[in-house]
Amino acid sequence: MEIQDTETRLIRDLGEQGLLKIIQPFCPIGIVGDDAAVIPRPDRDSLVITTDVLVDGVHFSDRTTPPHSVGWRAVAANLSDLAAMGATPIALTVGLGLPPDTSVAWVEALYQGMTDCLRTFGGEIVGGDLVRSPLRTLSITAVGEVDQTHSIQRSQAQPGDAIVITGYHGLSRAGLELLLNPTVPGVNKSDRGWNELTEADRQRLVRAHQYPVPQLGVGQRAAQFDRVAGMDSSDGLADAIVQICRASGVGARIEALPIDPALQNHPQSRDWTLYGGEDFELVLCLAPENANQLLNFAPSTAQVIGQVTTDASQLVVDIAGEMRSIGLEAGFQHFNSSPPPG
Amino acid sequence: MEIQDTETRLIRDLGEQGLLKIIQPFCPIGIVGDDAAVIPRPDRDSLVITTDVLVDGVHFSDRTTPPHSVGWRAVAANLSDLAAMGATPIALTVGLGLPPDTSVAWVEALYQGMTDCLRTFGGEIVGGDLVRSPLRTLSITAVGEVDQTHSIQRSQAQPGDAIVITGYHGLSRAGLELLLNPTVPGVNKSDRGWNELTEADRQRLVRAHQYPVPQLGVGQRAAQFDRVAGMDSSDGLADAIVQICRASGVGARIEALPIDPALQNHPQSRDWTLYGGEDFELVLCLAPENANQLLNFAPSTAQVIGQVTTDASQLVVDIAGEMRSIGLEAGFQHFNSSPPPG
Numbered sequence: 001m002e003i004q005d006t007e008t009r010l011i012r013d014l015g016e017q018g019l020l021k022i023i024q025p026f027c028p029i030g031i032v033g034d035d036a037a038v039i040p041r042p043d044r045d046s047l048v049i050t051t052d053v054l055v056d057g058v059h060f061s062d063r064t065t066p067p068h069s070v071g072w073r074a075v076a077a078n079l080s081d082l083a084a085m086g087a088t089p090i091a092l093t094v095g096l097g098l099p100p101d102t103s104v105a106w107v108e109a110l111y112q113g114m115t116d117c118l119r120t121f122g123g124e125i126v127g128g129d130l131v132r133s134p135l136r137t138l139s140i141t142a143v144g145e146v147d148q149t150h151s152i153q154r155s156q157a158q159p160g161d162a163i164v165i166t167g168y169h170g171l172s173r174a175g176l177e178l179l180l181n182p183t184v185p186g187v188n189k190s191d192r193g194w195n196e197l198t199e200a201d202r203q204r205l206v207r208a209h210q211y212p213v214p215q216l217g218v219g220q221r222a223a224q225f226d227r228v229a230g231m232d233s234s235d236g237l238a239d240a241i242v243q244i245c246r247a248s249g250v251g252a253r254i255e256a257l258p259i260d261p262a263l264q265n266h267p268q269s270r271d272w273t274l275y276g277g278e279d280f281e282l283v284l285c286l287a288p289e290n291a292n293q294l295l296n297f298a299p300s301t302a303q304v305i306g307q308v309t310t311d312a313s314q315l316v317v318d319i320a321g322e323m324r325s326i327g328l329e330a331g332f333q334h335f336n337s338s339p340p341p342g
Numbered sequence: 343m344e345i346q347d348t349e350t351r352l353i354r355d356l357g358e359q360g361l362l363k364i365i366q367p368f369c370p371i372g373i374v375g376d377d378a379a380v381i382p383r384p385d386r387d388s389l390v391i392t393t394d395v396l397v398d399g400v401h402f403s404d405r406t407t408p409p410h411s412v413g414w415r416a417v418a419a420n421l422s423d424l425a426a427m428g429a430t431p432i433a434l435t436v437g438l439g440l441p442p443d444t445s446v447a448w449v450e451a452l453y454q455g456m457t458d459c460l461r462t463f464g465g466e467i468v469g470g471d472l473v474r475s476p477l478r479t480l481s482i483t484a485v486g487e488v489d490q491t492h493s494i495q496r497s498q499a500q501p502g503d504a505i506v507i508t509g510y511h512g513l514s515r516a517g518l519e520l521l522l523n524p525t526v527p528g529v530n531k532s533d534r535g536w537n538e539l540t541e542a543d544r545q546r547l548v549r550a551h552q553y554p555v556p557q558l559g560v561g562q563r564a565a566q567f568d569r570v571a572g573m574d575s576s577d578g579l580a581d582a583i584v585q586i587c588r589a590s591g592v593g594a595r596i597e598a599l600p601i602d603p604a605l606q607n608h609p610q611s612r613d614w615t616l617y618g619g620e621d622f623e624l625v626l627c628l629a630p631e632n633a634n635q636l637l638n639f640a641p642s643t644a645q646v647i648g649q650v651t652t653d654a655s656q657l658v659v660d661i662a663g664e665m666r667s668i669g670l671e672a673g674f675q676h677f678n679s680s681p682p683p684g
Contacts, residue, residue: 011449012442019472022446026453027467037468039433044386049468051483053437055475091381095395095437095481100354104364107353111368125369126379126391129481130361133397139437139471139481141393 035084035231036144038151045145050081056136064179067106069210070138071113073278077234078142079121079214080280084232086152086223087144088216089123094140097133110138121216150223152284157229157248161308162291166215166281166301168260169237170269173276175209178202194266201262212280221297222284230284238274238326240283241315245328248285251311255318258303270319377426377573378486380493387487392423398478406521409448411552412480413455415620419576420484421463421556422622426574428494428565429486430558431465436482439475452480463558492565494626499571499590503650504633508557508623508643510602511579512611515618517551520544536608543604554622563639564626572626580616580668582625583657587670590627593653597660600645612661 011019036050052074054060060070075092082089094114098107111125118124123142197205215232222228229248233240241252263269285308286294295302309316315326353361378392394416396402402412417434424431436456440449453467460466465484539547557574564570571590575582583594605611627650628636637644651658657668 009446010442011440011444011446014446016472019449022449023453023472026457027469037433037435039468047389047433047485049433049435049483049485051435051437051469051471051481053439053471053473053475053479053481055439055473055479057476058474091379091389091391093379093391093393093483095393095483097395097397097479098353100352102353104351104353104356107361108364111365115368126381127369127393129393129395130358130365131395131397132400133395133479134399134477137395137397137439137475137479137481139393139395139479139483141391141435141437141483143389143391143485 170272512614513550
């Protein structure tokens, strides 16, 4: 095995987890690692802060996301990080890098999208920075607050917990597929069902991709229980469960993976549901009696999909009786992969 | 005059102020416009939030700023925005866009520079985001707090106020010049004095560029007065005075422009002092008796350079008896200009 010093080592050789290990010594212990940082404040609610950076061609593209949607998604992603901590949004800043040949209309639609999302879910843009840049970049920081004794952390899961998720997963990925590869009904027989999607389902999937909904209400309700572990599913349902298991030193068994009816006929429906990402739903682990209370609070969206186990080596997923085991060691490496922009 | 609709108008045709006018309708009135946003919180200190975005080749470059300095300057710029509001830093988030061929050493040095600045002046990195990007981008958001009845705002200057600045201006620009065009002593006779700079002065100027010092102590002291107007001089001394005058509906007369002794012999010393930028000093307008108290608080750095006037049309600068008048209408347009990176 070749040993390289840090002068010549490149970050693509480290992967995302390796890079995080490089950076963590520079950040306070215990604060970094969740969807957002929780900063305790004496005698008052804790502050919660989260930042997302989006780069044109990597995280969004004119092909799949009009500027109004870029703005909505960017804000929704940050609000989802606050939701994953049980926090209430207060304020956002927007750092925008723009090439000088960007149209005014693009900028206006971007801000309209951000503002429309904020009007729906709370919080407001209070400032930011505008700079010249060779490519469009968007950096949003959201600040929220949460009762200092109640917040959701990844590391709090315990064997026997019920695993509760909101909504369906894979819809954003399916919507991206429809945007990237618009299909003509009936042309490809193997995808017959997919190509015979109703127009309403098509619009619903595209909307799931372009206009995700942060689960602030469910997050705030869940944070009121004495103990709750969780995060949002921005990097996929399986990733969220794996991250919670690794942080908590537990395993998980998924017994009822819900697949949206519109996805049933697509050959990749299971992969999209497990790994699609960007659905911005919540994945929560909590005592079964609290899980029931949460289901009563949000009966239209929350459901139990499995339970936390003592086997800290694997996540077992039962898909219609076919078992799939996912090791918990490796984690997922997004930094050096090249997913389609969306 | 040709009228274009927003579909075809480009942001380079608007300039920075024009672009801000497009964006301001999407932000709450009264919060945007200062160095940082002040968010009132019931029964407690106000939150202060500021964001800076830095792009490789636009705001920094390997030629003039090693990664440790890029980190220090980025944090110092944000802390300076907090200083300009009289705030105390609490926490920072760091959004980093990196090409996969970035060396690990570059990332480590960047974080070391940020951490060294924070250890010196307060605040800590609590989180952020790491993403793949075709070029290096760095977005920092700093959160601080300030007593809700005391903060520094640009719009509070009144005729008769003394104008107080910290430190000298133009040093960062002079240091950049030394980095971009290292001179050989005695080669160019017209720049003789400049080329005969002592090594200590050279190092001091380069250090002013690479390791600026945010004026948190002076800002916090100034915020305790009943009324104080001000901002930092990140875009230059003249720009800061112009911005305060425009926000307050007043003019200004500078009677004693201090020029650092090391710059005296350079033909551009006055322009650098007025327009150089990135010195991250404070420019404050306050009642003469409060100005005296501030000078007693910071005798080694604070000095009175002039006074606020009723003539809201101009800033008059008396440089050794030679009058220069700067109109207050146009403002400065940084967005479509191309300053050397630094």
